[in-house]
Every structure is written in C-alpha cells, then in structure tokens.
Amino acid sequence: MRTTRRSFLRLVGAGAAAATVRLDAPPAFAQAGHPVKLGVLTIRAGIAAPVGAAGLRGTEWWLERVNRAGGILGRPVQLVVEEESNPKDTVERYRKLVLQDKVEAVLGGISTGVTLALGPVAEDLGTPWLSWDGTTQKGVEETMPNPRWAFKSVDNEVEAIVAGMLTARHFKGIKTVAGIGNDYSYGHDCWQAYQAVLKRYTPDVKFVLELFPKLGVTDFTSHLAAIQQSRADLLMCSFWSGDATIILKQAAAVDLFKTMKGAFTTAGGVHDSLKKNFTPEGLLLGYNTMYFDDPKGSALLKQFVREYKAKYAEYPPYECDHAYFCAESYKAAVEKAAAGSTKWPEKATVVRALEGIEVESLSGRRSWREDHVHMCNFYQGITTHKNPYDFVTIDPVEVVSTKVAMKPAGTKLFDWINSWKI
Amino acid sequence: MSGRLVLALALGATVLAPLVAPTYHVLLMLPFMAYAVALLGLNLLFGYTGLVSFGHALFLGVGAYTGAFLTSVFKVRSMEVILVAAAALGALVAAPVGALCVRYVKIYFGMLTLAFGMVFYTFVLKFYRLTGGDEGMPFLRPTLLGRSIEGLPKTDYLAGPYYYYSLAVLVLATLVMWRIVHSPFGLCLKTIRDNPTKAETLGIGVARYRWCAFVISAVYAAVGGALLGPPTGNVDPTLAYWTQSGNIVFMTLLGGFASFFGPVLGAFVFIYLQDWVMSVVPFWRLIFGAILAAIVIAAPGGLAGLWVRRPSVEASSS
Known part of the structure; x- marks a missing residue:
C-alpha cells in the first residue's frame, strides 16, 4: 500500500494521541x-x-x-x-x-x-x-x-452583610460612613444591605456620601476628592475587579486611609494585586467564600x-x-x-x-x-503586611457562615435584617 | 440559477427546517428572523437612502422593552398587540429623533444616531426601578393569534408555533418592504441617495423623504426587537448598546447593502458563523473578526454581490 502524505499525518496523529493515554489508569477508567x-x-x-x-x-x-x-x-x-x-x-x-x-x-x-x-x-x-x-x-x-x-x-449581598457585621465589631466608634460601588444592581444592593446591617449594630451611624461610578472606570480622582471632603470615618467599597486595585493605588496617593478606615467587601477577588506598597494595614477585606492562606485550611x-x-x-x-x-x-x-x-x-x-x-x-x-x-462560609479580616508575600493578607481571619449572614428561604431581606435581635 | 428559484428554495428550506433540522439550529433561526426584519428596515435607510445609522439598536431596544413591559407589567400577552405597539412606539420615538438626524448626512448623521442610541441605552440602564437596570425585565411567553399554548414546553413552543409565527412576520415584512422600495417613494429615495441636489431640483423633498425612510426603518427595527424577546425570555440593556448597532450594520455590509436580500443573507451568515466559531476557539472574537474582514475585503459588495456579479462576468466573457 502506498503511503500518502495524508495517511502518514493520520498515522502520526494517532500515535501522538495514543502516547498521551496513561497506562497506569485505574481499571474502571479503562473499561x-x-x-x-x-x-x-x-x-x-x-x-x-x-x-x-x-x-x-x-x-x-x-x-x-x-x-x-x-x-x-x-x-x-x-x-x-x-x-x-x-x-x-x-x-x-x-x-x-x-x-x-x-x-x-x-x-x-x-x-x-x-x-x-x-x-x-x-x-x-x-x-x-x-x-x-x-x-x-x-x-x-x-x-x-x-x-x-x-x-x-x-445571595449577592451576603458579603456586604458580613462586612456590616464586622465593621461594627472591628471599627467601634464609627459615626459617619461613605460608600462607593459600581453603578449596577450589585453595587447598589451591597450598599443598601451594608447600611441596613450597620444601622442595626450602630443605630446612630450616618451615611454621608454614596458614589456609583460606572463599572470599568479607571480614574477615581473626583470620587476620592468627594470622599475626602465628606470627612467620613469609614469608606465602604464593594468593587470586586481591577477597579479595587486602582482605587487603592489612587487612595494611597492622597493618603486617604491615614485619616479614614476602609471596608472592602469583595476586593479579595483580586487579592494578589493588592500590593503592600499601596494597600495599608487595618482595612477590612473580604475574600468571598475562599481565603487562599487560611491557616485552618484543609x-x-x-x-x-x-x-x-x-x-x-x-x-x-x-x-x-x-x-x-x-x-x-x-x-x-x-x-x-x-x-x-x-x-x-x-x-x-x-x-x-x-x-x-x-x-x-x-x-x-x-x-x-x-x-x-x-x-458556605465567608472569609473577611483585617489587612496585614506580616506575611511572606508582596501583597496584603488578613489577620485575624473572620469566618461567617451563610447560616447567619444569608436570608433564610422565603424571607424578604430587609424584613429579615430588621428582625434580628441584637 | 435564477433569483426566484433560489428564493423559493430558501423559503422551502426555512419552512421545512423545524421538521428536519436539529432543535438547536431551529432555535438559532429565531434571532436570524428577528434581525432579518430589522435589517430590511435598516437597509431602506442604508442601501436605498444612503444614510448609515449607528444607533438602530435604540429601536431594537424600544421593540424588546415594549414587549417586556406589556407582558410583565401590563399583563398583555398577545403577540399581535406587542408587534403593533412596538411598531407604534418605534415610530413615535423615531419621529423626533429622525427629524433631528436627517438634517445631516454621512458621518454627522451616523454620530447623531449613535448619540441617541446611547441616550436610550443609558436611560434603560439607569432607570432601575422602571426598567430593571442591568438585570433587565422578563419578556413572558406571548400568545400567538389568540392561542396561549401554555401547556407546551418553551423549547417546543419556540421551535414550533413561534418559529412559524416569526417566519410569517418576516415574509410579510419582506413583501411590504419589496413594495416600498419598488414604489415611486422607493425610487425617490434612490434618487436622493445618488444625487440629493438633483433630487431637490426635481421637486423631491429630500429631508421629508429621508425622515420617512428613517421612521419606516425604525418601525422595522422595533418589530425585530419585539421578536427577539421571547426566545431569551428577558430583555436587558445590552440589546440597545452600540455594539448591537455595529453588529446590524456589519450584517448589512456582510450580506451586501446593494441587494434587497443581501442584509437578510448577512444576518444568516453572521449568526451561524458566530455560533460555529464560538464553539471552536476560545478567542473566537479574533478569528470571527478576521473571517468577517476577509469576506468584506474579498467581496466589497457583500456575499449577495458575489452572486449578482457572476452573470455580468459571464456576459462580458461571451
């Protein structure tokens, strides 16, 4: 039989495919x-x-x-x-x-x-x-x-609820809060949920500013100026993508967190871009449902x-x-x-x-x-530079279950929050 | 092969598709038919009047949101009412927008339509309580010709009754548009496209004719938008985003704006090619863009232009 170019290539392809098959695969796999x-x-x-x-x-x-x-x-x-x-x-x-x-x-x-x-x-x-x-x-x-x-x-707003609970625990004495989130339902819903929760723990807290820049914006100069001007005690931010990194860099340039606390509910989604040279210690940082450096991790x-x-x-x-x-x-x-x-x-x-x-x-x-x-569990904590990485991690690590931070099936969110016994 | 024979074969294949084609491919025909209706209208403006709109997603959005409002807020499920309401609202919105836009031509017209398109996009995105914002609004299953067909699974509904309903709307829209472009009105539009000064000299009200073409094209786009809603079951602002406007202009170029059926062919090729490329490579946008660019470069008159040109080449060689 004459070997054509096409049949040769087919033979080589079959050989290459066969070479990738594991010979030590378990019998069940083989059958x-x-x-x-x-x-x-x-x-x-x-x-x-x-x-x-x-x-x-x-x-x-x-x-x-x-x-x-x-x-x-x-x-x-x-x-x-x-x-x-x-x-x-x-x-x-x-x-x-x-x-x-x-x-x-x-x-x-x-x-x-x-x-x-x-x-x-x-x-x-x-x-x-x-x-x-x-x-x-x-x-x-x-x-x-x-x-x-x-x-x-x-539920989308769980990380904001957890952040509200932990803000009350870690930043006692907070009187005024400014908020910034992306201008779509997630940003607005997180802000509403965070306010409702914090209000339950700290009834006299005032929410002095809310900003909703478009998702994907990379210049926060005017937003940061407004936040500084608000003189809030704390900034709540629900950014979850590269904009969290960007606002932290730009905030560092104006020393925002030298006079203000910060709660970044979801910035742990881009955790290894939060370098120590612009991300201060002492912020509340949320990692959603998995913290890669969990000391109690499996x-x-x-x-x-x-x-x-x-x-x-x-x-x-x-x-x-x-x-x-x-x-x-x-x-x-x-x-x-x-x-x-x-x-x-x-x-x-x-x-x-x-x-x-x-x-x-x-x-x-x-x-x-x-x-x-x-x-599941949600992981949030206070940022620290005491780690072997070039980015921040958290210590202590707070673990909050959805059993306490997510509305039960069939309930309305704000009715549920307002029903808490604190 | 004569044009009529090709058309008859295409129509026959479309009628038979639900009986012989895999369900998924039948369902892909639904956005094709919706876009085809919108493109027939867009090409009245683009191919026949010489005005390129980069904001027609506005009217797709008007049609889709009309259906969503009627079904989910006002509990009106009749598809006939939805289509009529979409067409009426499309015309209502297009009347002032068109009056402002048709005073300009070329890039200025294009940019103005783009601006109005983005105003509408921002409106549906920002008025959260009214439109659902980025989460959109549900477009509940409409009744067809007064029949509810609620018991039928949604897939069977879409691949059966709704498919033939969309096809009927497309055929009707095609017949009406054929009549429009072959009427004295259509002839005036072509005159305006080729030489607006001469058209003015002949007594044709250029601005008025352009405005009429704009409103008609908006009505078609709104009807197309209303047809797009039920297959997805949800209407969201991305339907009104400028990339949608870009896509429909591209479909027109791909099929060929010089041909009556060119944009329809463009919609078909665009949808099925995108579907195929998306499944084959993760970085499909790069490949898809390159394929489309190659087609447009190789066939500046669009895919329909390749077919139309052949007889003249044969004639010249003989």
Whole structure:
C-alpha cells in the first residue's frame, strides 16, 4: 500500500494521541463507556474575564483529579466549554450545550444579569444547572423560590452583610460612613444591605456620601476628592475587579486611609494585586467564600493553592471554590443517586440527590440548601503586611457562615435584617 | 440559477427546517428572523437612502422593552398587540429623533444616531426601578393569534408555533418592504441617495423623504426587537448598546447593502458563523473578526454581490 502524505499525518496523529493515554489508569477508567459530558459556561472577555478564568481553572483541576481517580461511576468526564456574555447569547450557548452537545449538566454562570435569564431556560430544558456565582435574584429578592433544575449561587449581598457585621465589631466608634460601588444592581444592593446591617449594630451611624461610578472606570480622582471632603470615618467599597486595585493605588496617593478606615467587601477577588506598597494595614477585606492562606485550611486547599501557584504563577481567588463545589457536588449527587449501582441515574434523580447534599470543597464543607442555594462560609479580616508575600493578607481571619449572614428561604431581606435581635 | 428559484428554495428550506433540522439550529433561526426584519428596515435607510445609522439598536431596544413591559407589567400577552405597539412606539420615538438626524448626512448623521442610541441605552440602564437596570425585565411567553399554548414546553413552543409565527412576520415584512422600495417613494429615495441636489431640483423633498425612510426603518427595527424577546425570555440593556448597532450594520455590509436580500443573507451568515466559531476557539472574537474582514475585503459588495456579479462576468466573457 502506498503511503500518502495524508495517511502518514493520520498515522502520526494517532500515535501522538495514543502516547498521551496513561497506562497506569485505574481499571474502571479503562473499561468505562462513553465519557460523561459536562457543559461549562464562563466569562472569557471583558472586566470579569479573570473571574471566569479562575472558575474554569478550578473546574479543570477538579476534572484532572476525578479522571485520575476513574471518573464518575467509571465514566471519564469531559468538559464542553462555552462563553458567558450577554443574556441573549448566553441563553443560546446554554441551549447549544443541552440540545446539541447533550451534556448531563451545565456548570457556571457568574453575572446575575445573565443568570436571571438562564434560570427559566434551565427549568424548561430539564437539565441540572449549577451556577458558580450567578443568582436568580432581582435586586435582593428571589425570583425563582422553588426551582427544580436550577441551583443558584449564594445571595449577592451576603458579603456586604458580613462586612456590616464586622465593621461594627472591628471599627467601634464609627459615626459617619461613605460608600462607593459600581453603578449596577450589585453595587447598589451591597450598599443598601451594608447600611441596613450597620444601622442595626450602630443605630446612630450616618451615611454621608454614596458614589456609583460606572463599572470599568479607571480614574477615581473626583470620587476620592468627594470622599475626602465628606470627612467620613469609614469608606465602604464593594468593587470586586481591577477597579479595587486602582482605587487603592489612587487612595494611597492622597493618603486617604491615614485619616479614614476602609471596608472592602469583595476586593479579595483580586487579592494578589493588592500590593503592600499601596494597600495599608487595618482595612477590612473580604475574600468571598475562599481565603487562599487560611491557616485552618484543609489539605485539599493547600494542595490546590500549591498547584495553582505552580501552574499559573498566582494565588487562587474565590471563584475557583464556587466552581469546584459545583462540580464536586454534582459528582457526589450522581453517586448518591446511583445508590451503589454502576447504572447512570436519570437527571431528575440527580437533582433530587443534589438537594441538601454536602461535600468537601476547597474552602471546607459546603452544601446546597433545600431551595437550591449555596451554603458556605465567608472569609473577611483585617489587612496585614506580616506575611511572606508582596501583597496584603488578613489577620485575624473572620469566618461567617451563610447560616447567619444569608436570608433564610422565603424571607424578604430587609424584613429579615430588621428582625434580628441584637 | 435564477433569483426566484433560489428564493423559493430558501423559503422551502426555512419552512421545512423545524421538521428536519436539529432543535438547536431551529432555535438559532429565531434571532436570524428577528434581525432579518430589522435589517430590511435598516437597509431602506442604508442601501436605498444612503444614510448609515449607528444607533438602530435604540429601536431594537424600544421593540424588546415594549414587549417586556406589556407582558410583565401590563399583563398583555398577545403577540399581535406587542408587534403593533412596538411598531407604534418605534415610530413615535423615531419621529423626533429622525427629524433631528436627517438634517445631516454621512458621518454627522451616523454620530447623531449613535448619540441617541446611547441616550436610550443609558436611560434603560439607569432607570432601575422602571426598567430593571442591568438585570433587565422578563419578556413572558406571548400568545400567538389568540392561542396561549401554555401547556407546551418553551423549547417546543419556540421551535414550533413561534418559529412559524416569526417566519410569517418576516415574509410579510419582506413583501411590504419589496413594495416600498419598488414604489415611486422607493425610487425617490434612490434618487436622493445618488444625487440629493438633483433630487431637490426635481421637486423631491429630500429631508421629508429621508425622515420617512428613517421612521419606516425604525418601525422595522422595533418589530425585530419585539421578536427577539421571547426566545431569551428577558430583555436587558445590552440589546440597545452600540455594539448591537455595529453588529446590524456589519450584517448589512456582510450580506451586501446593494441587494434587497443581501442584509437578510448577512444576518444568516453572521449568526451561524458566530455560533460555529464560538464553539471552536476560545478567542473566537479574533478569528470571527478576521473571517468577517476577509469576506468584506474579498467581496466589497457583500456575499449577495458575489452572486449578482457572476452573470455580468459571464456576459462580458461571451
């Protein structure tokens, strides 16, 4: 038989593919049938692209571990990744994953503006959807209280609630507060929730200024001038992306935090860019649901941080934990639904198994509440320079559970806050 | 192959698609048909009147938000009422905007339309309590021809009744636009495009005709916007953002603004090419942009221009 260029290339390609197969893979993997396909929706462009990248990296780390250990019920897992962008296009990508790629479940979703549209589509298509960071809240109120297929992230305003509680604990004597957040629902909702909580602990506190610059703004000169002029005792800031780093740099240039305290509810999302030379000690800093340097962190967290740093030359932010939890809880639910059998369970059985399930995630034990909302811990603390890094960390580390900082299912946020006995 | 035969085959394939094509591809036809309606209108302004609008997402947004308000606030579910209301509101908004814009041409017209588009975008983004801000508003499932079809799963509803409803609206919009561009009014618009001074000399009210074309194109865009709402089920400000305006201008260029059906072809190729490239590479914007740029460079008259040019080449060679 004559060897043509094309057949030669085909042979080389097949050889290369065969060379990548692990010979020490466990027997279950080797005998497995078709791979189980999981869809992943993640942001890949724009200001939230680093958040999306962290979620995908967390999922890929989980994937490697699971496949090395034989997959789920002996089936290797394969990811089909699509982009989260605007609601219209993301709904189309979601439909593609379910209808065209025939995935068993969809993981991901970060922006609530998008996931509000995804929720009803997930319910219609009858495939489990486990959201990393997106909710189906309109403002601070739930729009899908009894979903069947949609599993949603922790309420958006929880980190502001935790920050309100910790402001009262760590910054006693605060009389006036200024607030700055991005000009979209998250920024406004966090500010409202923070004020409501702080008011409960410190009834005579006054909120003297609120600023809502557009998401993506990089010049805060005029905002900082207004904040200085307000002479507030404390600045609350809910920035979560590179703008947190930028405002801290510009604040350092005008010595803002020499006369003012600061509570950065979510800046831990970009924690390793908060360098010591412009981020002072003594700020309240929130890391959302995972603190990479948690002294009480599990062996799993330490291994993840080590390998993440080795692979990407940076330390992991919280989105990795949301993503890991979603994937791991799906695996646990499939195994629970199979009840010892190797037969792949129906999707409806898997979603029933997901309800209330608890697994070990990177940040510790996490679970799904019965109404399909993440239950987890939030990590915040006071910034310190006493660490081996060139950026700030926190000490003490305050851990607050969603059992105390998230409104219970079926309640209205502000009614719930106002019902607290303090 | 004659144009009529191609058109008949395309229409036949579109009618048969829900019966033979995978559901996902059938659902992708919905934004195609919505954009196609909007592009027929845009091309009356662009291809036939010579005015390039960079703000037509405003009217897509007006149509989509009209549907969202009617279904979720006023509990009006009739798609016919939604389409009529969208068209009326589109015309109402376009009347003053057009009156100001058509006094200018070329880049000044383009920039003014862009400015009005961004004013509307900012309005829907900032008036949170009214429009839902960045979270948008739900566009609940509308009834079609008085039938609620509530029992049908949403996917079946979209791939069945709603698909044929959208197709009927597209066919109707095409017939009406065909009549418009082949009427004396359409001829006047082409005269204005080619030589506004001569048109003025001939007694054609240039500003008035341009304004009429602007309002008609806005009505088409608003109807297209209303059709875009139900498949997503939620309407948000990104529908009215300037990138949407850019996309629809690009679809027109891609298909060819010199041809009546060029923009429709452009919408089809844009949507399916984007879908394919998005699934193949993570950095799809780079690849997609390069492919589109290559198509436009290789075919300045758009994809329809390639097909239309062939007979004249054959004629000259013979």
